Amino acid sequence: MFVTVTLTLLRGFAITCQLFLITLVLSLPLGLVIAFGSMSRFRPLRWLMRTFVWIIRGTPLMLQLVVIFYGPGLLWQSSPPRMTAAVIAFVINYAAYFSEIYRGGIEAIPRGQYEAGQVLGMTNGQIFSKIILMQVVKRIVPPMSNEIITLVKDTSLAGIIALREIIMEAQSYIKTVGLLWPLFYTGVFYLLFNGVLTLLFGWLEKKLDYFSV
Amino acid sequence: MAILDVNQIKKNFGPTEVLKGISFSMEQGEAVAIIGSSGSGKTTLLRCLNFLEKPDGGQILVGGKLLFDAADPATQRESEIRRKRLHFGLVFQSFNLFPQYTALRNVMLASELLAREQPDYRGNAQGIHKTIENTARELLAQMGLSEKMDLHPHQLSGGQQQRVAIARALALHPDILCFDEPTSALDPELTGEVLKVIRGLAEKKTTMVIVTHEMAFARDVADRVIFMDGGVIVEQGPARSVINHPQEERTRQFLSRYAQA
Numbered sequence: 334m335f336v337t338v339t340l341t342l343l344r345g346f347a348i349t350c351q352l353f354l355i356t357l358v359l360s361l362p363l364g365l366v367i368a369f370g371s372m373s374r375f376r377p378l379r380w381l382m383r384t385f386v387w388i389i390r391g392t393p394l395m396l397q398l399v400v401i402f403y404g405p406g407l408l409w410q411s412s413p414p415r416m417t418a419a420v421i422a423f424v425i426n427y428a429a430y431f432s433e434i435y436r437g438g439i440e441a442i443p444r445g446q447y448e449a450g451q452v453l454g455m456t457n458g459q460i461f462s463k464i465i466l467m468q469v470v471k472r473i474v475p476p477m478s479n480e481i482i483t484l485v486k487d488t489s490l491a492g493i494i495a496l497r498e499i500i501m502e503a504q505s506y507i508k509t510v511g512l513l514w515p516l517f518y519t520g521v522f523y524l525l526f527n528g529v530l531t532l533l534f535g536w537l538e539k540k541l542d543y544f545s546v
Numbered sequence: 547m548a549i550l551d552v553n554q555i556k557k558n559f560g561p562t563e564v565l566k567g568i569s570f571s572m573e574q575g576e577a578v579a580i581i582g583s584s585g586s587g588k589t590t591l592l593r594c595l596n597f598l599e600k601p602d603g604g605q606i607l608v609g610g611k612l613l614f615d616a617a618d619p620a621t622q623r624e625s626e627i628r629r630k631r632l633h634f635g636l637v638f639q640s641f642n643l644f645p646q647y648t649a650l651r652n653v654m655l656a657s658e659l660l661a662r663e664q665p666d667y668r669g670n671a672q673g674i675h676k677t678i679e680n681t682a683r684e685l686l687a688q689m690g691l692s693e694k695m696d697l698h699p700h701q702l703s704g705g706q707q708q709r710v711a712i713a714r715a716l717a718l719h720p721d722i723l724c725f726d727e728p729t730s731a732l733d734p735e736l737t738g739e740v741l742k743v744i745r746g747l748a749e750k751k752t753t754m755v756i757v758t759h760e761m762a763f764a765r766d767v768a769d770r771v772i773f774m775d776g777g778v779i780v781e782q783g784p785a786r787s788v789i790n791h792p793q794e795e796r797t798r799q800f801l802s803r804y805a806q807a
Binding site for chain 2: 445448452453455459463464467468471543
């Protein structure tokens with residue numbers, strides 16, 4: 334029994350990991366685009382991006398999942414595949430959160446750093462890539478670690494649109510054979526995965542310890 | 547011929563006139579100290595010279611060549627401003643070293659980036675790199691930092707950081723080196739080492755504009771002193787005579803506050 338449950342949960346966990354990885358890979362760069370948009374000197378763009386972030390951060394991710402999965406059905410009588418809907422909702426949601434972390438990191442860099450680059454004859458591109466970027470990276474690693482670990486656990490919300498991630502798989506044991514322990518058992522999978530991530534982020538922070546901002 | 551001519555520079559921030567028409571000129575090898583109370587426009591003037599602020603009026607000429615004319619947009623193109631900045635160096639009050647690089651890399655970075663723009667760079671990248679590194683090492687040694695080259699800014703004292711910043715500015719061989727209150731952010735016991743370095747530069751006839759609150763230093767090191775108040779130059783002349791025998795009432799009042807302190 335234990336082996337069967339483990340294998341089933343692993344299948345669910347593969348879906349969890351898939352959702353996690355695709356979301357991460359897509360939302361990290363999208364967040365940067367949104368961050369630049371929300372700092373733009375062009376007012377309408379800045380206003381649009383900040384409104385977008387407000388809406389996404391101001392509503393539950395669970396609701397966003399439902400809207401993206403069932404919304405199209407209201408209009409065209411068809412729903413997107415569950416995984417696609419989940420990826421879209423998660424990428425939009427996490428890009429909004431990441432963009433705020435990026436923006437905070439970029440805005441925290443003192444103006445003197447830009448000016449020092451300017452008086453040394455650097456172009457704006459050089460100032461960003463050679464001076465600002467690493468300082469931003471150093472500043473955002475701790476909040477990003479936090480957010481990424483939250484993402485691992487948030488993937489369980491995709492159960493609301495019946496994506497068969499690990500919690501969903503465990504719950505079906507309750508409904509079909511009345512077994513509760515597989516649900517508790519899922520915690521081990523999350524713990525192990527987040528343990529690895531914690532080590533990874535710890536290593537990264539140590540790597541960046543050679544300077545202070 | 548004057549190395550620097552500043553002609554009727556004006557700068558407003560909103561309704562506030564910060565610079566109301568500043569004119570002065572400097573000869574090659576001259577050290578000019580600018581003194582005056584906070585808010586007199588000294589720092590804004592330096593920032594205008596380095597194109598960190600765009601003056602609303604006036605001209606800036608270096609070596610007789612017109613660099614900036616507020617009335618002529620052709621002299622204000624963003625692409626050329628970057629090159630024009632290189633006539634000036636600027637040492638900031640708060641050092642502004644790049645924290646992720648060692649002292650040596652701080653001094654080398656800008657030279658390396660500029661070298662890449664040279665047409666002959668590709669053929670001789672290694673040789674150019676070596677020259678830049680040697681220059682940087684020499685400059686840091688000159689600043690008394692031979693032992694500190696491989697340390698990062700957070701491992702250095704304020705005085706050491708400021709000396710790295712001076713080496714970084716010198717590495718690009720500016721025509722005129724500007725200092726914006728270089729010791730104001732330092733503990734009193736650390737100002738001496740920075741002032742000593744600047745004194746050494748003056749002895750080597752480095753052309754410098756120094757905004758400072760150190761009156762004794764201005765008197766002893768500068769060739770000429772400019773006293774600014776309320777956005778205008780109130781008095782200027784040989785350093786000793788302005789500080790020891792000011793002619794204007796406002797200069798006297800300003801200096802007497804230092805005498806009491």
